[in-house]
Amino acid sequence: MQKTIFGAALSVLIGSGLAIAQQAPAMHEGHLDRLDSDNDGGVSRAEYQTFMSAGFARLDSNGDGVLVQSELTGVLAPEHFATLDANGDGRVSRSEFMNQVMRDFASADRGGDGQLK
Numbered sequence: 001m002q003k004t005i006f007g008a009a010l011s012v013l014i015g016s017g018l019a020i021a022q023q024a025p026a027m028h029e030g031h032l033d034r035l036d037s038d039n040d041g042g043v044s045r046a047e048y049q050t051f052m053s054a055g056f057a058r059l060d061s062n063g064d065g066v067l068v069q070s071e072l073t074g075v076l077a078p079e080h081f082a083t084l085d086a087n088g089d090g091r092v093s094r095s096e097f098m099n100q101v102m103r104d105f106a107s108a109d110r111g112g113d114g115q116l117k
């Protein structure tokens with residue numbers, strides 16, 4: 001199974017519950033609807049980026065610009081945290097977070113057209 005936080009992060013950020021966070025499942029249609037802010041039926045890279053950027057701020061509960069494991073307890077499994085923490089310093093910066101989620105976008109974008117549908 002590929003290392004992706006995509007499904008888990010989306011589930012959490014959208015608020016559909018924590019139970020599936022361990023599984024990092026593929027997104028389902030309800031998720032895409034929530035991200036499709038211009039309602040054109042697809043989620044563009046920009047829509048995704050905007051959503052994830054807001055998501056980072058939401059997860060960063062003390063507002064210091066980095067995520068630590070304690071802020072993600074019950075949200076992301078430790079291996080997902082490790083995936084996000086690219087330089088292994090125990091903190092996930094905004095750029096580490098965005099790098100990973102944009103990689104996830106690219107791997108989810110099977111058609112390669114920059115849209116998730």
Ligand SMILES: [Ca+2]
Pocket residue numbers: 035036037038039040041042043044047
């Ligand atoms: Ca759209």
Ligand SMILES: [Ca+2]
Pocket residue numbers: 060061062063064065066067068071
């Ligand atoms: Ca923080």
Ligand SMILES: [Ca+2]
Pocket residue numbers: 085086087088089090091092093096
């Ligand atoms: Ca780090």
